[in-house]
Amino acid sequence: MNAVATPTASPPRRAATRHGASLANDVIAALATVMDPELDEPVTELGFVRSVALHPSGVTVHLRLPTSFCSPNFAYLMVSDAQDALRRVRGIGQVTVLLDDHHDSDKINAGIAADAGYLGTFGAEAEKSLDALRLTFLRKAHTAAMERCVMAALTSGSVRLEDLGRLTLRDLPAGRTKEALLRRRTDIGLGVAPSEPVVVDEHGVVVPDEELPLRLRLARSVRISIEGNAHFCRGLLATRYADGDATGITTHITDTRSTS
Amino acid sequence: MYEKNGERYYVVDAHVALWDGRESNLKNIHGKQFIDCFYDYHKNLSPEEVVWDYDTYTYYGGERLMKDLFADGYVDHAIFQPAFLGDFYRNGFGQTEEAWALTRANPDKLTYNHNFDPRNEQAGLDQLRRDADRFGLKGVKLYTAEWHGDSRGYKLTDRWSYKYLEACEELGITNIHIHKGPTIIPLDRDAFDVADIDAVATDFQGLNFVVEHCGLPRLEDFCWIATQETNVHAGLAVAIPFIHTRPRYFAQIMGELLYWIGEDKIQFSSDYALWTPKWLIEKFVDFEIPEDMTEYAPLTTTAKKKILGLNAAKMYDLDVPDELQVADAGEVGLEVAAGARESVLS
Numbered sequence: 001m002n003a004v005a006t007p008t009a010s011p012p013r014r015a016a017t018r019h020g021a022s023l024a025n026d027v028i029a030a031l032a033t034v035m036d037p038e039l040d041e042p043v044t045e046l047g048f049v050r051s052v053a054l055h056p057s058g059v060t061v062h063l064r065l066p067t068s069f070c071s072p073n074f075a076y077l078m079v080s081d082a083q084d085a086l087r088r089v090r091g092i093g094q095v096t097v098l099l100d101d102h103h104d105s106d107k108i109n110a111g112i113a114a115d116a117g118y119l120g121t122f123g124a125e126a127e128k129s130l131d132a133l134r135l136t137f138l139r140k141a142h143t144a145a146m147e148r149c150v151m152a153a154l155t156s157g158s159v160r161l162e163d164l165g166r167l168t169l170r171d172l173p174a175g176r177t178k179e180a181l182l183r184r185r186t187d188i189g190l191g192v193a194p195s196e197p198v199v200v201d202e203h204g205v206v207v208p209d210e211e212l213p214l215r216l217r218l219a220r221s222v223r224i225s226i227e228g229n230a231h232f233c234r235g236l237l238a239t240r241y242a243d244g245d246a247t248g249i250t251t252h253i254t255d256t257r258s259t260s
Numbered sequence: 261m262y263e264k265n266g267e268r269y270y271v272v273d274a275h276v277a278l279w280d281g282r283e284s285n286l287k288n289i290h291g292k293q294f295i296d297c298f299y300d301y302h303k304n305l306s307p308e309e310v311v312w313d314y315d316t317y318t319y320y321g322g323e324r325l326m327k328d329l330f331a332d333g334y335v336d337h338a339i340f341q342p343a344f345l346g347d348f349y350r351n352g353f354g355q356t357e358e359a360w361a362l363t364r365a366n367p368d369k370l371t372y373n374h375n376f377d378p379r380n381e382q383a384g385l386d387q388l389r390r391d392a393d394r395f396g397l398k399g400v401k402l403y404t405a406e407w408h409g410d411s412r413g414y415k416l417t418d419r420w421s422y423k424y425l426e427a428c429e430e431l432g433i434t435n436i437h438i439h440k441g442p443t444i445i446p447l448d449r450d451a452f453d454v455a456d457i458d459a460v461a462t463d464f465q466g467l468n469f470v471v472e473h474c475g476l477p478r479l480e481d482f483c484w485i486a487t488q489e490t491n492v493h494a495g496l497a498v499a500i501p502f503i504h505t506r507p508r509y510f511a512q513i514m515g516e517l518l519y520w521i522g523e524d525k526i527q528f529s530s531d532y533a534l535w536t537p538k539w540l541i542e543k544f545v546d547f548e549i550p551e552d553m554t555e556y557a558p559l560t561t562t563a564k565k566k567i568l569g570l571n572a573a574k575m576y577d578l579d580v581p582d583e584l585q586v587a588d589a590g591e592v593g594l595e596v597a598a599g600a601r602e603s604v605l606s
Contacts, residue, residue, distance in 0.1 A: 038477065067300065068293035071442040071451050103293055103443075118448070125412065127446040136450060140480075220555075221480035221520070224512045229477040231506050239304040 020054060020255040023091070027052055027059055028251075030085040037074055037134055039230040040141040046230070047237050047249035048078065050100060054255040058094030059086060065102055066236035072104040076121060077130055079112050135188070139202040142184040144223035149181050149198060150216060164216075165209050170194035261584065262334035262568070264545050269565055270584040272572035273338040273537050275437070275472060275497045275529030278325055278359045280351065281318040290407070291348035302534055305501035310539055320533055322362045330369055333530075333537035336569065337578050339371045341401035341437050341472075347408060360395065371576060373399040373437065378420035379408045385420075385427060392431040398576055400433055405441030405451060413444025416456040422463075429466050435575055437495065439472045452478045454485055461489035468575055470527060473498035474517060483520035493575075494521060496567070497531035503543045511549045515556030523563035527572045544568065562586050 031052075032044040043049055043063065050062040063079060079099050086095040097112060099105050111121025119126050149172050153159045159167050169192065172178045182192045190196070190204045197206050199215070207215050234246065242248030262269045281295030299317050316324075329335040340363065342354025356374070363372040372395050376388045391397060405413045414421065416438070428436065444451040454475050461469050474494035475482020486492040494517055502510040517526055528544070530537040545564060549556045565586050573580045 067297045068290075069297055069442050073447045073451070103290055122447050124410075125445050125447045128448050130448050133448055133450060217519070218480065218484065221483055221516050224509075224516060225477065225479040228479070228502075228506075228509050228513065231502075231509055232477075235304045235505065236300055239300045244303065 020257055023054060023089075023257070024052065024253050024255060026089050027054070027061075027086065027092070028253075030089050031061070031082055033085050034078060034081045036233075037077055037137040038071075038226070039233060040137070040144065040226055041230060043078055043082070044251070046234065047241075047246075047251075049251045050241075051252040051254070054253075054257050056093075056257055058096065059089075059092055060096040060098070061086065062098050062100050064100045064237070064241065066233045066240060068101060068103045070102065072102070072108065072122070073118075073130060073133060075099060075102055075104065076108050076111070076118055077134065079108055080118070083112055138184070138187045140222050140226065142181075142188050142190075142202065143219045144226050145177075145181040145184045146198060146200075147216065147219035147223045148177050151220075152177055161212075162209075164199055164212055165197070165206065167198045168194065169196045169198060172198065261336055262541050262545060264542075267545075267561055267565075268584055269334075269541075269545060270569040270573065270580050271335050271337075271537070271541060272528065272569040272576070272578065273329060273333070273335045273530050273532065274470070274527040274572040275341045275495055276325070276329065276338045276532040277340065277342060277353075278322060278355050278362065279319070279343075279353050279533070280349065280355050281353065283318075285349045285351055287348055287350050291345070291353075294345065294348055294353070298534060301498070305505050306535055307504055307539055310536055312533075317533065322358055325362070325532070326366070326369075328536050328538070329532060334541050335369075335537050337369055337371065337573070337576075338532075339373055339399070339572070339576065341373050341399075342375055343401065343403050343406070343439070344375050344377065345403075345406060347406070371398065373397065373401050373435070375401050375403070376424055377406060377408060377414075378418055378424045379411055379414055381420055385423060388424060388427055389431065392433055397431070397433045399435030399437060400428065401437045401439065403439045403441060404456075405439075405444050407443070411445060412447075413441075413451065415444075416460045421460070425460060425464050425467065429464060434466065435468045435470060437470045437472055440475075450478070454478055454481050457492065458485040458489060461485070461492050465491060467491065468493060470495045470575075472529075473531075474513065474526075476513075479513065479516060483516055486521040486525070492521070493525040493527060493571075495527050495529050497529040498534070500528065500530070500540050500544065501535050503540065503547055507547070508550060508553075510547070511553055511556065514547075514559055515549060515553065518557060518559070518563065523560075523566050524571060526567045527575075528568045541568065 028044060031049055032042045034043045035041065036043055036046055039046065048063050048065060050064040053060045061082060063082060065075060079097050083095055083097045086092060099108050108121060118130050150164065153167065153172065154161065185192055188202060199207050201207060238244055238246040238249055262271055286292055295318055299314060302317060303311055329338050340359045342356065342359060345353035360372050363370040374391050374395055374397055376384055404415065438457060440452050442451045454471065457469055457471060468491050470493045471482055472495040474496060476499055486494065499513050530540050547559060549559055570580065570586060
C-alpha cells in the first residue's frame with residue numbers, strides 16, 4: 001500500500017530536432033545557474049527540475065521539491081530565479097515556471113505568473129524583500145567553501161595551522177574547491193585577487209590568529225550542516241517521486257516546437 | 261532496558277506520539293500533505309524491514325505503541341510530545357485523550373507532555389493552568405511553525421510567549437521542548453532561525469529548553485547558542501535515523517554535538533512513530549565514530565548511556581535503578597564548548 005503523493009504521468013518523450021536539442025540545452029544551462037540557497041547546489045543537480053516542455057510559443061518548466069512543507073520563501077526564490085534565468089535565453093518566447101505539489105504552489109505560481117514580486121506574492125506574510133535572507137545563506141555558502149579549502153590545505157601539508165592567517169588565494173591549488181570559493185567570494189562582494197587572504201569573515205576582514213581555531217571549528221559546523229541538509233533533501237525527493245530510487249529522478253524534456 | 265556485551269542501558273524515549281492522520285480526521289489538503297511528508301521521512305530513513313504500510317502509519321493506536329516501545333523496543337520510559345495542528349486535523353494530530361488514558365494506565369512507563377499556543381492569548385493561558393493541573397505537567401511541546409488562522413507561526417520572543425513561559429516557571433513545567441518548522445511569519449526571515457531560543461534561554465534560567473532534532477537544518481546555529489546557554493539541550497529526534505542511511509553524516513552530527521554541547525545535554529528520541537525505537541537503539545549502542553574521522557573524539561559507552569536515557573531521566577526525575585547509573589554523573593553549568601579544551605584540529 002502506498003498512498004504517498006506520486007508524480008503525475010509524464011508526457012511522452014519526443015525526438016527533438018537539432019535546433020530543438022540546442023535550445024533545450026540552453027534551457028537546461030540556464031536552469032543550472034539557479035541555486036537552492038540553503039543547499040548551495042544547482043536545482044538541476046538536486047533533481048528539482050521535473051519537466052521542461054518546449055512548445056511553439058515558449059517554454060513551460062515544472063519544478064518540484066522534497067516535501068510539501070519546504071520553506072515557501074526559498075521555494076519562491078528558486079521559481080523566481082528560474083524564471084529570470086530562462087527569460088535571458090535568446091529566442092525562448094513565453095516563459096512559464098510552475099512549482100508542483102507545494103502547500104503554497106497556487107500562491108507562488110499565481111505571483112510568478114503575474115510578475116507580482118515577492119511582496120506582491122505573499123502580501124501580509126512578508127515584510128521585506130528576500131535580499132537579507134539570500135545574503136545570510138550566501139555567507140554560509142562562503143564559510144563552507146572556505147573551510148573546504150583550508151582543510152584541504154592543512155591535510156595536504158601545504159600550510160600549517162599557525163600560518164593560516166597568512167594563507168592567500170594564490171597559495172590554493174587550482175581546482176573545483178578553489179573555483180567554488182572564488183565564486184562564493186564574488187557572490188558576497190569579496191575580491192578574488194591572488195593576494196587576497198583566504199580566512200576572512202563575511203565582510204572580508206582577516207580573522208585574528210587567536211580566533212582562528214574557534215572560527216574554523218564553527219565553519220566546519222556550517223559546512224556539515226549544509227552538506228547534511230542536501231543529503232536529506234535528495235533522499236526525500238527520491239522517496240517522494242521515485243519510490244526511493246535516486247536514479248529515477250530525471251527531468252522530462254519534450255519539444256513540440258518543430259513538427260516532423 | 262537494553263543489554264549488549266555485558267553493558268546495560270536505561271532507555272528513555274524522550275519524544276513519542278500517538279497521532280491520527282487518517283482521512284476521517286483530515287480537515288483539508290494540508291493535513292494530507294503533513295502526514296504524507298511524515299510517511300516519506302519514515303520510508304526514506306528506516307531500514308526496509310521496518311517500514312510500515314501507509315494505513316498503519318496514519319493510525320496505529322495505543323496497543324501497537326505499547327508493543328513497539330516497551331515489548332519490542334527496549335524503552336523503559338517514554339514521553340509524549342504531542343503536536344496539536346488544529347488547522348490541519350479535525351480532532352488535532354496528537355490524540356490527547358487516548359495518550360492521557362494510556363499514561364494513566366501505565367504511569368511508570370509514560371509521561372504525558374501537552375502543548376500550548378501563545379496566539380490563544382489569555383484563553384490559552386487559562387487553559388494551560390487547567391492542563392497543568394489535570395496532567396501534572398512537567399513539560400510541553402511547542403511547534404512554533406504551527407498554522408493558526410491567518411498566522412503561520414510565532415516566535416518564542418513574542419509578548420504572549422513570554423507570559424506562557426512565565427506561567428510555566430510558576431507551574432513547575434520546567435521542560436520546554438521546541439520544534440521548528442518551515443512556515444513562520446514573516447516569511448522573509450529564516451523560518452528555522454533558533455535565535456529566539458537563545459533569548460528565552462537567557463531570560464528563563466529556571467526552564468530547560470530541549471531543541472528537537474538538534475536544530476537541524478541549522479545545526480551550526482543551534483550548536484553556537486547551546487554553547488552560550490547552560491539550559492539548552494539537544495533532542496536527537498530526526499537526527500538519529502541517519503545512523504542507518506548516512507552513518508558518516510550521523511557521526512558528524514554526533515561529533516559536532518559532543519564537541520559543542522557535550523554528552524550531558526543530548527537526549528535520545530525515536531520520534532515514534534516516525535521511526536521505531538528498536539533498531540535505533542541497537543544501532544546506536546553499536547555505533548562508533550569511524551576511525552578515519554580523527555577530528556572527533558570517540559563516542560564512549562558512558563556517553564551512550566547518558567544519551568540513551570540517563571540525561572532525560574535526570575531532567576524528568578525518573579527512578580533509575582542504581583546498577584544502571586554511571587559513575588560520572590555529568591557536569592552541570594558547562595558554559596564553553598564542551599570540546600573546546602582540545603585543539604581544534606587535533
